[in-house]
Amino acid sequence: xxxxxxxxxxNGDAGxxxxxxxxxxSRLLEPVSNKLMDHxxxxxxxxxxxxxxxxxxxxxxxxxxxxxxxxxxxxDISEPLLGLAHSKKAHRSEDCADLDFLLADAAVHTFEQNxxxxxxxxxxxxxxxxxxxxxxxxxxxxxxxxxxxxCCWQAxxxxxxxxxxxxx
Numbered sequence: 529x530x531x532x533x534x535x536x537x538x539n540g541d542a543g544x545x546x547x548x549x550x551x552x553x554s555r556l557l558e559p560v561s562n563k564l565m566d567h568x569x570x571x572x573x574x575x576x577x578x579x580x581x582x583x584x585x586x587x588x589x590x591x592x593x594x595x596x597x598x599x600x601x602x603x604d605i606s607e608p609l610l611g612l613a614h615s616k617k618a619h620r621s622e623d624c625a626d627l628d629f630l631l632a633d634a635a636v637h638t639f640e641q642n643x644x645x646x647x648x649x650x651x652x653x654x655x656x657x658x659x660x661x662x663x664x665x666x667x668x669x670x671x672x673x674x675x676x677x678x679c680c681w682q683a684x685x686x687x688x689x690x691x692x693x694x695x696x
Contacts, residue, residue: 531605531633531657538606547583547608554585560679561586561650565593568677573646576625577669578602579634579678580652584613584627590648591625598625601644603634604652635662639669647676654680 537543546553570593578587581602591600604610613629620627630637635656647666656662 531635534655534657535605535633538604539608543606543608546606547612550583550585550609550612554583557650558585558589561589564648564650564677564679565590568646568648568675570594570646573675574598575644575671576600576646576648577634577639577644577666578652579647579649579666580604580655581613581629582606582609582652584610584616584629586648586650587613587627587629588616588619588624591620591627592623594625596623596625600625600627602627602629603632603637604629605631605633607631635665637665639666641668642671644669645671645674647674647678649678649680651680653678 538546570590573594574597576590576594576598578590578600581587581604584602587600587602591598594600602610602613604613610629610631617627617629634652635658647670653659653662
């Protein structure tokens with residue numbers, strides 16, 4: 529889908545349904561977020577961007593792991609999901625990073641240059657219409673030596689958990 533189609537999708541009925549099921553989806557995807565954060569070896573990062581933050585659960589988990597000396601900005605195109613994300617700021621503990629959220633398309637948003645030392649995404653970057661242009665844009669927001677940590681699904685034939693139920 530093109531970016532405009534993605535915006536329509538995530539701000540329409542599908543986005544509202546995802547928002548309604550956010551608690552369930554957060555629990556289901558928490559192991560993936562935890563593995564991704566473990567893989568990223570989060571020690572020392574101070575400015576993190578959570579791309580495609582959705583309802584904000586992984587942004588909050590990232591903020592908790594980074595600690596009080598850090599800042600996390602979650603970015604998403606879905607107003608229904610960001611409404612939930614904003615409510616999660618109230619769940620921050622004292623030793624948690626500052627947490628904020630932005631309604632914007634990470635692929636084309638004009639970021640402050642050299643701001644982030646960590647770009648993080650659990651299934652957000654896979655929706656870019658033009659990945660090369662999107663990652664080029666995101667690169668401008670990175671400090672020298674920044675880390676990119678993301679996960680995304682492979683094609684359906686390579687995902688047994690999707691393919692097997694459909695094939696049966």
